[in-house]
Each structure stands twice: as C-alpha cells, then as structure tokens.
Amino acid sequence: MTRGRRRSESSRRAILDAARVLLLEHGYERLTIDAIAAQAGVGKQTIYRWWGSKGAVVADAALAGGLVPPLIPLPDTGDIETDLRAWLRAWTEHLASGVGRSLILALTAATAEDRAVADVLYERFTGPHEQLLRDRLDSACAAGQLGSEVPVPTIAGVLIGSLLYRVLSMQAPPTADDADMVVRLVLAGAA
Amino acid sequence: MTRGRRRSESSRRAILDAARVLLLEHGYERLTIDAIAAQAGVGKQTIYRWWGSKGAVVADAALAGGLVPPLIPLPDTGDIETDLRAWLRAWTEHLASGVGRSLILALTAATAEDRAVADVLYERFTGPHEQLLRDRLDSACAAGQLGSEVPVPTIAGVLIGSLLYRVLSMQAPPTADDADMVVRLVLAGAA
DNA sequence: CATTATCGAGACGACCGGTCTCGATGATGG
DNA sequence: CCATCATCGAGACCGGTCGTCTCGATAATG
Secondary structure, eight states, X not given: OOOSOOOOHHHHHHHHHHHHHHHHHHOTTTOXXXXXXXXXXXXXXXXXXXOSSHHHHHHHHHHTTOSSSOOOOOOOOSOHHHHHHHHHHHHHHXXXXXXXXXXXXXXXHHHHHOHHHHHHHIIIIIHHHHHHHHHHHHXXXXXXXXXXXXXXXXXXXXXXXXXXXXXXXXSSOOOHHHHHHHHHHHHHHHO | OOOSOOOOHHXXXXXXHHHHHHHHHHOXXXXXXXXXXXXXXXXXXXXXXXXXXXXXXXXHHHHTTOSSSOOOOOOOOSOHHHHXXXXXXXXXHHHHSHHHHHHHHHHHHHHXXXXXXXXXXXXXXXXXXXXXXXXXXXXXXXXXXXXXXXXXXXXXXXXXXXXXXXXXXXXXXXXXXXXXXXXXXXXXXXX
16 A cells, blocks of 8 residues: 555654653753654654644643553542542642643643644643543532532533642642542532 | 942833733743844843843733733622622633733743742732732631631632633633632532 | 943854755565 | 665754843943
C-alpha cells in the first residue's frame, strides 16, 4: 500500500517521554524543542513532522504520553457523598505532590497562552473529567440523592474550580480536609 | 540628598500603560519588551532598570497601571445572598468581556509560569479579592445568616474557583444565570 | 560648574521556535 | 535483487526575543 519507510513508533514514544520528563523537570516555559529532541535522541524535524507546535507536543505528551495525569476514578457505591469525597481526596493528594502540581501548572500555562492547545486539552483532559463528574451526579440525581432543581453542570464546575483555584493561588496545597468541606458544602446545597 | 537625575514618573506611567495596552491587545505570550519600550517611547534599559523581568512588568502593569482589573465592589446590604449575587454577576460580566478575559488569562499564564510573579499577584490581586469575600462572609456569619459549621475560606475558594474554571476552560464564558446558580448552591449549603 | 544618576536609543550575544537540507535507513513494489 | 520513496538523525539556518551593555544627552545636586 504505502511506499517508503514507516513512522518510527520508538521515536514517537521517546519524544513524548522526553517532553513529559522535561516538562515536569523545568516547567512549560523552560521547555525547549531542542532539549526534547536531544533527550529523545531524535532530529527536530521528526518532531515537527508529526506535531505542529511546541504546545501540541506538550498537550500530547501530557495525555497520550502516559498516565501522568492519572485517571482519577470516580466510584459508584450508591452514596454520592462517599464517591465525591473519594474523588476529590484523590485529586487533592495528586495535586499536593510535586509532580501533579507541576503538570497542572504547565497545562494551565499552555491553556492560557495558546487557544488551540486549550481546545485540545479541554477535549481530551478537562472535558472527560468534567463529564465523569456530571455522569455520576446525574445518576445520583436519578437515585433521588440530589434535588432536581440544582443544575449538575454548576456543581461539577464548582468542584473542579475549587481544586483549580487552590493550585493556582500557589498558597498552601489543598488537603483532604479541604476536599471534605467542599463536598459537604456543595452537597448540602444540592440536597 | 540624592545626587543625579531622578526617576522619570512619566516614563514609568508610559511603560505601565503600554504594557497594559499591548497585553490586552496581543496576550501575554506575544507581549515583548521591545514592543513595550517602543510603544512607551522609552529605552529598554529604563524598563530593566526598574523591573526584573517581563513577568514583573506585567504584574505591575495589571495592578498599579490602573483599574483594569476593576475593584469589583462587594456591597453590604445586610442580605448576604443579594450581595454575593451582585458581586459574582459583576465579575461574570467583566469576564465575559474580551478585555477582562484577556487580562485574567494573561495573569493566569504569568502565575503558572513564574513563581515570583505568582506571589506578587496573589499578594496584590487575588489575595485582596479573596479577603474582601471572606470579610463579607464573616459579617454574614456574625449576623446569623450562615451556619457556622462550614468554614468561610472554603466558601470563598469555591466562589472564586468556579469563576476561574469557567474562564480557563475556554468554553462558553460565564453568564449571570451561572452566577446566580453558584450563589444559590453555595448559600444553600452554608445556611 | 563639576558630579552623578537616569534618560532614549540601539548594538550585541545568547537562546529558542520553526524551516530547510543532507546523507542514511528501512519498507515496498516490480 | 533493485529502484523508489517516506522517514530517520543531525545540524545549518533564519527571524525574533530576552537581557546586557554602551553611547551621548539630560536633569538634579553640591
């Protein structure tokens, strides 16, 4: 079918791995394409042949590159408060670590700087997490654990936003107690 | 007392004004020191003599440079719901405009990229707004309009976070209805 | 008037993003 | 087995930016 050499899978992985490592090591602004190419043992053209910009590489590295922003599970035990608490606690724990914090900061910088990158990240990262939350909230709604007059999107946005603010304010990282209080506040309002 | 020429106040203002204008015009990442110097009719050294980095100029421009992130007032009518609604509505209106959005995105990018800038911005921008919110919530607490079991810092963080997330998610900008729902949700939980 | 610090202007080196070229490598079709 | 062709690693190259440095001019002090 297609003539010529095929795309090297090992180079692809090396590039994404290198980008991820260097991103966490030095942050988004200090990350350079040359450094990625050198670390990956790859020519720069090999990067630009498959990705359009530095932001695109970073976005892909953060997502396809591995589990670094781990898929925080949102269990369904039947009790919405227990489940939300577990989810938010797992997130706070992740964000309290240096790695999780660095990654979110890098992704936020990329989002705020580049609209195209922002769209990719929302589509493949933020969006899915928000959807996960909405689905669980919907099922809780159907189970009668939530008043039906409170819009699910608002609740999801408030939960995610409270996390985001704690990270971006760069003050003390969020704690498990904070997470519990946010859940209690939100669920009390939505009951 | 001090010998030699004094610092030019007009140059200082010109620099901050130029930085603010160019920031809103092109965004943080496209903002260049050369452009600021040219627009202000100023030598680059005059910028670097008084500010240490691009981030420092931007932070100062956004804050001391004028009222661009306007001091959103938080009235005290005695009814906390009315006041919070007014405050959050004013913010959503500001963030729905191109100018407000651009500015918050620029400040967020600067925050996520540079720790020193983040500290300045928290101290002089985010912190005061959060404190404003906390003070009003405290007074509502004292007036018996809020249950005392939900901590005020959590409420303030949730309110600010929900705004921040709406802006950073880069989807539809927040609306007045969203603001009202957030206030209702939070106050119902804190009552 | 001599001294001193800032001024506007711009040259300069270092660095980075992105493009281009090069010879080598590997996969396909004949 | 061989010609073709896309990708490979490597690196030269360009345009632009940051931050430093130098220059003569200007303003404020003693």
